[in-house]
Amino acid sequence: MDSLTGLRVLVVEDEGSVALLIESMLEDLGCEVAVSVASLTKALKAAQTETLDFAVLDVNLGGELVFPVAEVLRGRQLPFIFSTGYGRVGVPETFKDYEVLNKPYTIEDLRATLLSMFNNGRSLSDA
Template sequence: MADLTGLRVLVVEDEGAVALLIESMLEELGCHVTASVATLAKAQSAARSDAFDFALLDINLNGELVFPVAEILKGRQLPFIFSTGYGRVGVPESFKECEVLNKPYTIEELSTKLQSMFSKSDGAAFD
């Protein structure tokens, strides 16, 4: 089981209350939220230049899809989880290997997905 303590995370979520809840869960799991952004433009900027270990990405950001951010993260070989109310149905084939967390979720479900993501990536998110 991967130790999540001290891992830095980028949170991309457009709903303020949901973002706060996610941040709280991540902190309870021992992670450090380095940035929490709500728009596609800010998410793209953070994905390109910020230092973090993984990201949690809401798929729909006020009508804009987060997939350009996922492409940036893929290019940087940084692991991420999609967080969505639509389930895997809204995830393109090019991201079929990625974890999807269905909203709403519990801290236990978040922890399980993070463990699964890190056991799959094992240091190399995308070969």
């Protein structure tokens, strides 16, 4: 996969300005932000019910960790990346095979990480 155009994404980010920046970058890459949420409860509901192609998950949502959402997405065979200031050390071993994008990042970093995610076996055909 070399294009992100038209892909529906779930954005989970609790910092409003950061969420807007991520959404803007994704839209500039051609993605459609299907839903953007700031809490674990809303993220879980969206992960269970929304029609998505992938997700961008902040690890820490106001003190709650996003890993239950990651479990739901993994169960649905939907690809996702972690977006975090903690780096890989903030992600449990159970998610070691998933991409981690360290904040702050550029649109080029986001694009490269997403393309790597899709080209490393987590393509839409697997979903």
